[in-house]
Amino acid sequence: MVGFVAGVLDATVRAGTPLLLAALGELISERGGVLNLGVEGMMLVGALAGYMAALITGSPWIGLAVGILAGAVLSLIHAVLCITLKADQVISGVTLTLLGTGLTTFFGQSSLLIPDRYRYSSWVSASIDGFSTVTIPVVGDALAGLPVVGPALFDNTPVEYLAIAAVPLVSYLLFRSNLGLELIAVGDDPEAADTMGVPVFRLRYLAVIVGGGFAGAAGAYFSLAFPQGWSTGMTAGVGWIAVALVIFAQWRPWRALVGAYLFGGVDAFVLRSQAISFSVGPDVPLAEVINPVAALLTNSQVMAAYPYLATLVVLVIATERSLTEQVGAPSALLENYSRELD
Amino acid sequence: MSVAGVEIDVSAREEVPAWLGYATPLFTVLAALAVGGIALFALGIDPVVAYERMFVETLLDPFERTRVLIRGVPLVLTGLAVYVPLRAGLWNIGAEGQLYLGAVAGTWVGLNVSASAPVVVPLALLGGAVAGGLWGLVPGYLRARRGVNEIIATLMLTFVGIEVTNYLVSGPMSGTGNVAVTSELPAAARLPDVIAVVRTVLPGASLPFFEPLHAGVLIAVAAAVAVRVLVTRTRFGYEVIVTGSNPEAARQAGIDTAWIYVAVLALGGALAGLAGAVEIAGEQGRLQAEFSPGYGFTAIPIALLGRRGAGRVGLAGLFFALLFVGGSGMEFAFDVPAEITEVIQALVVLFLITAEFFKRYRVEVRLPGRTRRAGAAGEGE
Numbered sequence: 001m002v003g004f005v006a007g008v009l010d011a012t013v014r015a016g017t018p019l020l021l022a023a024l025g026e027l028i029s030e031r032g033g034v035l036n037l038g039v040e041g042m043m044l045v046g047a048l049a050g051y052m053a054a055l056i057t058g059s060p061w062i063g064l065a066v067g068i069l070a071g072a073v074l075s076l077i078h079a080v081l082c083i084t085l086k087a088d089q090v091i092s093g094v095t096l097t098l099l100g101t102g103l104t105t106f107f108g109q110s111s112l113l114i115p116d117r118y119r120y121s122s123w124v125s126a127s128i129d130g131f132s133t134v135t136i137p138v139v140g141d142a143l144a145g146l147p148v149v150g151p152a153l154f155d156n157t158p159v160e161y162l163a164i165a166a167v168p169l170v171s172y173l174l175f176r177s178n179l180g181l182e183l184i185a186v187g188d189d190p191e192a193a194d195t196m197g198v199p200v201f202r203l204r205y206l207a208v209i210v211g212g213g214f215a216g217a218a219g220a221y222f223s224l225a226f227p228q229g230w231s232t233g234m235t236a237g238v239g240w241i242a243v244a245l246v247i248f249a250q251w252r253p254w255r256a257l258v259g260a261y262l263f264g265g266v267d268a269f270v271l272r273s274q275a276i277s278f279s280v281g282p283d284v285p286l287a288e289v290i291n292p293v294a295a296l297l298t299n300s301q302v303m304a305a306y307p308y309l310a311t312l313v314v315l316v317i318a319t320e321r322s323l324t325e326q327v328g329a330p331s332a333l334l335e336n337y338s339r340e341l342d
Numbered sequence: 343m344s345v346a347g348v349e350i351d352v353s354a355r356e357e358v359p360a361w362l363g364y365a366t367p368l369f370t371v372l373a374a375l376a377v378g379g380i381a382l383f384a385l386g387i388d389p390v391v392a393y394e395r396m397f398v399e400t401l402l403d404p405f406e407r408t409r410v411l412i413r414g415v416p417l418v419l420t421g422l423a424v425y426v427p428l429r430a431g432l433w434n435i436g437a438e439g440q441l442y443l444g445a446v447a448g449t450w451v452g453l454n455v456s457a458s459a460p461v462v463v464p465l466a467l468l469g470g471a472v473a474g475g476l477w478g479l480v481p482g483y484l485r486a487r488r489g490v491n492e493i494i495a496t497l498m499l500t501f502v503g504i505e506v507t508n509y510l511v512s513g514p515m516s517g518t519g520n521v522a523v524t525s526e527l528p529a530a531a532r533l534p535d536v537i538a539v540v541r542t543v544l545p546g547a548s549l550p551f552f553e554p555l556h557a558g559v560l561i562a563v564a565a566a567v568a569v570r571v572l573v574t575r576t577r578f579g580y581e582v583i584v585t586g587s588n589p590e591a592a593r594q595a596g597i598d599t600a601w602i603y604v605a606v607l608a609l610g611g612a613l614a615g616l617a618g619a620v621e622i623a624g625e626q627g628r629l630q631a632e633f634s635p636g637y638g639f640t641a642i643p644i645a646l647l648g649r650r651g652a653g654r655v656g657l658a659g660l661f662f663a664l665l666f667v668g669g670s671g672m673e674f675a676f677d678v679p680a681e682i683t684e685v686i687q688a689l690v691v692l693f694l695i696t697a698e699f700f701k702r703y704r705v706e707v708r709l710p711g712r713t714r715r716a717g718a719a720g721e722g723e
Contacts, residue, residue, distance in 0.1 A: 035493075037435075077692070085699040090433050090493055094642050095691040102684025103381070109679045110385050237501070244498060301512065305505035308498040315498075319490045334493075 009152035016264025022242035025214025032207030033187035037093025040239025041100020046216025051223035071216020131157035187330030244311035251328035374689035396668035418659035419617030420641035436496025438638025439503030440474035444615025447473035452531030474615015482607030486600035523630035556624035570652035
């Protein structure tokens with residue numbers, strides 16, 4: 001049981017990290033009033049571009065940087081379309097996911113840019129040395145050896161630590177800095193913000209591009225840290241869950257952290273719990289009802305739907321109480337702003 | 343606005359010039375093909391030869407031509423599933439999930455109701471439409487009564503629907519063996535082959551298609567016609583359009599917009615559910631996990647391209663189907679991934695929404711050092 005829990009915790013951190021990075025990016029973008037449904041595409045582009053750069057240069061750090069850049073470049077298209085050209089945010093985002101999926105599948109199966117010194121026939125068959133796990137100096141080995149929580153907390157790649165470190169940073173910038181408060185104002189009421197002299201368009205661009213960079217980093221986590229490598233569609237819908245997670249977290253970075261590991265935990269548990277079954281003895285009242293229901297509810301595929309259902313419930317509650325201000329939903333989300341054109 | 347000395351003036355157009363209306367679709371497709379050509383060129387493939395294989399040969403070959411129609415069926419039906427709510431100003435991002443549940447219900451009826459084909463097939467299609475409709479009704483209700491954003495709600499329910507399907511095909515509905523797939527549908531539960539029927543009725547008729555073409559094609563055409571009539575010829579359609587263009591004014595005019603919201607999302611869900619049932623009963627013959635290559639998501643750009651009418655949704659669906667089928671042919675011929683078609687589809691939409699801007703606004707660019715033309719827009723800066 002201890003081994004099982006340790007395994008689930010370790011897998012939780014691995015599943016939660018890309019989710020956290022992508023959700024932080026989406027959160028920044030949405031706080032500025034721009035919904036980005038292209039996260040999944042940006043993650044895939046970040047994963048493949050980062051992987052290519054890491055193989056060519058031999059450095060996972062350069063790979064991570066290129067992955068971030070690639071996500072940011074794709075999100076720049078979203079920014080131009082939605083902010084400057086006033087295109088529909090839903091259409092643009094969904095299309096960019098389509099574009100990112102298509103581009104990465106297309107080039108990922110090719111041998112384009114693979115250096116001659118390697119004999120790989122395509123990026124799918126290539127392999128690299130990505131990020132390896134690091135431990136804290138001196139006390140690291142002892143901490144990593146702690147029972148149950150040791151491997152999950154103290155034996156990770158640098159990206160996992162960076163993702164956690166990004167939470168207080170984003171939280172501080174968003175709620176304590178001028179820039180962040182201006183961004184929130186832009187997401188809530190762009191017209192009023194504009195009147196107050198806040199550069200609405202520039203801040204929205206910044207939020208969308210930084211958000212895309214986070215999505216790129218989340219994708220690069222897949223190809224460079226865990227599981228490492230490139231396979232078609234390897235982000236497996238994490239970008240969509242990230243969109244859900246932002247609502248679940250009510251647009252707050254710390255809650256995104258909790259939510260990411262919660263959702264990641266469900267994911268990890270689902271992967272490892274196939275052998276576990278819950279049942280009560282036949283003498284317990286209503287056993288013939290409880291057992292099949294419990295079997296259904298703990299079925300791994302049914303459990304995989306829980307994050308989406310949880311998000312839907314949070315969304316309903318948040319809207320129901322009309323507490324949008326307390327909940328943190330940007331009131332001008334999905335509303336493109338134009339100054340004098342319309 | 344001025345960037346690096348270049349002055350850019352943007353002003354709203356009073357009316358769209360006629361030539362722009364015609365040039366836009368042409369421009370977007372050509373631009374998408376040109377940029378897609380760069381990707382092909384990067385892999386050392388002559389784009390002209392590749393596109394000839396993709397479009398010309400696909401349309402000349404009777405087998406592939408039929409494949410375009412078959413692929414077009416779920417694309418047109420899900421395209422309509424997004425189109426109907428869009429006319430009321432709502433985004434149905436969840437056609438994919440509704441499609442899955444429709445396929446589940448249709449397959450269940452096909453496997454469990456033993457009767458003759460004229461009974462089972464309509465029952466299966468009806469079951470699919472009802473299941474998909476219920477899956478659309480939930481976000482419709484949440485939107486109408488509780489103001490819950492339908493974009494996120496339909497999206498979340500999509501993933502729930504896919505997971506439910508995964509559970510069902512690998513558990514309660516699983517056929518023999520461990521793979522996540524149901525048993526084969528009995529012949530009575532399959533859609534009939536249109537070509538075979540025509541051959542029996544008119545022996546010796548020369549047909550432009552010779553491959554089996556299931557009756558789903560007729561269902562898709564009928565659905566497009568029905569949606570067109572509903573939107574343009576009925577009171578309900580009128581109320582949908584008024585709600586879509588200005589919900590506040592619609593309420594003032596006494597239109598029950600809450601009812602419209604519920605109705606369009608339920609109807610959209612029913613169309614997507616029908617698509618799922620038709621795809622299984624007509625094409626795939628059994629339900630397996632992840633059976634859809636994202637029809638319900640591709641439906642979103644299709645509905646955007648065709649948002650001015652159900653007939654255009656049909657054309658856009660066929661165009662995307664042509665890209666899919668042509669892409670597979672090209673993959674076979676040149677050993678390049680067929681996903682170049684996804685890239686081209688995405689580029690068509692991206693160029694289209696770019697062009698929309700230039701249709702709505704007049705943009706004037708003045709290079710530095712030039713004197714202003716008299717009467718140029720943007721005097722009052």
